[in-house]
Amino acid sequence: MTQGNLRSEGRWVRSFRASALALPVGALPLAAGWGSGSYGQPPEGVSTVALGVHWIMDWLVPLCVASVLAFGTAGTGLDRRVAASGVFDLRILWWRTHWVVLLGSIVACGSCAYSLARMSGEPLQALLAPGLVGVLFSFLVANVVVSRFAASPGVALATVASVTGVVVIGPYLTSFAGVLAIDPTLSNWMRGVPDRGFVFSPGSITWVGIGVIAVALARLFPSDVAWLPWIAVEGADDDWI
Amino acid sequence: MIGFDKVDKYFQSHSALRQVDFELGAGIVALLGRNGAGKSTLLSILAGLAAESAGTVRLDGKELGRSRRALRAATTLLPQDLRVDPKISARALVRYLLKLRRRPLGGLDELFAVFGLSDVCDRPLGSLSGGTRQRVGLVYVFAADTPVLLLDEPTQGLDPWERLRFTEHLARVAAGRLVVYSTHVVADVEAIAERVLVLDQGGLVHDGSPQDLLARTPPVWVTDGDQEVASSLGSRVLVTAVKRIGDDSYRLRWLGERLYGDARPVEPSLSDAYIAVTGGQA
Ligand SMILES: Nc1ncnc2c1ncn2[C@@H]1O[C@H](COP(=O)(O)OP(=O)(O)OP(=O)(O)O)[C@@H](O)[C@H]1O
Ligand SMILES: [Mg+2]
Numbered sequence: 292m293t294q295g296n297l298r299s300e301g302r303w304v305r306s307f308r309a310s311a312l313a314l315p316v317g318a319l320p321l322a323a324g325w326g327s328g329s330y331g332q333p334p335e336g337v338s339t340v341a342l343g344v345h346w347i348m349d350w351l352v353p354l355c356v357a358s359v360l361a362f363g364t365a366g367t368g369l370d371r372r373v374a375a376s377g378v379f380d381l382r383i384l385w386w387r388t389h390w391v392v393l394l395g396s397i398v399a400c401g402s403c404a405y406s407l408a409r410m411s412g413e414p415l416q417a418l419l420a421p422g423l424v425g426v427l428f429s430f431l432v433a434n435v436v437v438s439r440f441a442a443s444p445g446v447a448l449a450t451v452a453s454v455t456g457v458v459v460i461g462p463y464l465t466s467f468a469g470v471l472a473i474d475p476t477l478s479n480w481m482r483g484v485p486d487r488g489f490v491f492s493p494g495s496i497t498w499v500g501i502g503v504i505a506v507a508l509a510r511l512f513p514s515d516v517a518w519l520p521w522i523a524v525e526g527a528d529d530d531w532i
Numbered sequence: 533m534i535g536f537d538k539v540d541k542y543f544q545s546h547s548a549l550r551q552v553d554f555e556l557g558a559g560i561v562a563l564l565g566r567n568g569a570g571k572s573t574l575l576s577i578l579a580g581l582a583a584e585s586a587g588t589v590r591l592d593g594k595e596l597g598r599s600r601r602a603l604r605a606a607t608t609l610l611p612q613d614l615r616v617d618p619k620i621s622a623r624a625l626v627r628y629l630l631k632l633r634r635r636p637l638g639g640l641d642e643l644f645a646v647f648g649l650s651d652v653c654d655r656p657l658g659s660l661s662g663g664t665r666q667r668v669g670l671v672y673v674f675a676a677d678t679p680v681l682l683l684d685e686p687t688q689g690l691d692p693w694e695r696l697r698f699t700e701h702l703a704r705v706a707a708g709r710l711v712v713y714s715t716h717v718v719a720d721v722e723a724i725a726e727r728v729l730v731l732d733q734g735g736l737v738h739d740g741s742p743q744d745l746l747a748r749t750p751p752v753w754v755t756d757g758d759q760e761v762a763s764s765l766g767s768r769v770l771v772t773a774v775k776r777i778g779d780d781s782y783r784l785r786w787l788g789e790r791l792y793g794d795a796r797p798v799e800p801s802l803s804d805a806y807i808a809v810t811g812g813q814a
Contacts, residue, residue, distance in 0.1 A: 369616075369617075369628075370614050372614075373609070373614065373629060373672075374632065375581055375604070376580070376581065376607070376608070376633060377632035377633050379632075514598060515600050516581070516600075517581060517582055517600040517604075518598065523579075
């Protein structure tokens with residue numbers, strides 16, 4: 292109510308949030324990479340289009356989903372001083388409250404994979420599997436950042452986009468971390484090997500496993516919401532928690 | 533029902549509650565204290581939404597460990613300045629809150645009627661006045677019907693009629709229940725509280741009935757004087773009221789020493805008593 296009053300009295304100040312720059316800044320590596328030609332040389336027998344659609348599914352789609360989820364779900368919902376007294380833990384409630392967005396992201400990822408597969412001639416599962424793993428990983432990161440740490444929308448966007456971005460691009464660009472790549476096919480191509488890998492790569496299993504463990508730890512420590520320092524903070528509005 | 537033993541609460545190095553001890557049984561308890569005294573902090577701990585930094589909290593005689601689930605299930609807090617979605621209706625909000633807490637939904641219409649909300653409870657909350665929204669919060673608390681109700685400044689923004697309606701309803705439902713409410717309106721306390729807790733800078737400085745609070749009040753004096761008297765008095769004693777009664781003429785009311793021969797002793801009011809216990813520092 293305070294928020295409404297302040298707003299109507301014209302004292303509501305919402306200044307520029309520099310963290311909103313996270314998305315374009317996160318997209319820079321792709322632009323810089325393509326600009327400098329480091330993504331541009333597919334191995335023998337692989338088309339540039341095939342390489343491009345793998346980049347879109349492995350990197351751009353998860354990063355977009357990460358940004359949308361972080362910015363869109365941070366600080367939303369009921370006054371947490373009331374929500375926290377519900378029967379569900381706030382950190383679990385996040386999944387229930389946002390299931391439409393989560394489902395929508397999966398559908399968007401699926402349709403993106405489908406149309407890119409039709410367009411490029413790549414097999415659907417080779418695009419869908421890494422895309423879905425990246426999207427799932429971004430869900431897990433967003434859950435931890437938003438529901439355990441109650442980051443404000445800007446901070447949540449910056450954090451979730453950065454973590455997801457590093458995980459979904461890093462391994463392809465570094466020669467030693469190839470085993471952590473979610474998409475084994477792209478990882479091979481980036482090293483000049485024209486083969487495809489098995490879609491469920493060790494990288495996928497590792498990252499989803501790490502994400503699930505992080506979510507579980509964030510739920511268990513602290514085990515009771517009363518020990519989260521921000522639950523009872525008075526009148527903290529969405530942007531400045 | 534709820535007991536505190538030597539409860540401290542720190543925010544980083546700032547101490548919001550110090551060595552708070554009490555045992556609350558059924559009844560209506562008023563929580564008084566100046567801005568920043570720690571009332572909301574105390575209510576959050578009672579509601580199981582914040583944890584004490586030191587000391588122990590008991591519920592029905594059992595010491596509470598790290599899990600505050602039982603405390604949350606037994607209590608309903610109306611936060612100071614509840615934030616709500618302006619687009620949904622009062623009825624939808626209250627129903628949703630009750631479902632979230634698995635509380636029965638019956639009797640909502642009667643409660644909306646009690647608080648004079650029958651005509652507006654289907655309008656979006658954003659289109660209601662501040663005091664009306666405050667009453668929606670009250671409907672939620674009374675509908676939740678838990679053994680402990682915690683109200684953080686429930687009468688803020690309520691007009692005198694609505695305050696009366698609220699206190700009447702509170703008195704009606706208080707049987708067998710613990711109701712703790714914080715307030716800055718001393719008149720609210722006179723009307724209904726059986727017990728008064730006064731916090732000052734995080735410490736509990738009074739715990740007893742309103743009569744006990746009155747009984748510990750130093751003598752109260754009243755005299756008329758000019759601007760000079762008024763300003764000099766403020767630096768020497770605790771002034772509890774200044775009323776302008778004419779050009780450069782004031783009726784002054786203070787606690788403690790008589791100071792002027794023509795000062796008349798008067799019966800202390802609860803507001804004098806409150807100023808006396810919290811008046812340690814300016
Ligand atoms: N989350 C927090 N972080 C740091 N300090 C806090 C926090 N919450 C409360 N405090 C501090 O604890 C003290 C008690 O605050 P509290 O909100 O309990 O006061 P109050 O008695 O409810 O005041 P009011 O009458 O203004 O509502 C204040 O000094 C406040 O600055
Ligand atoms: Mg308060």
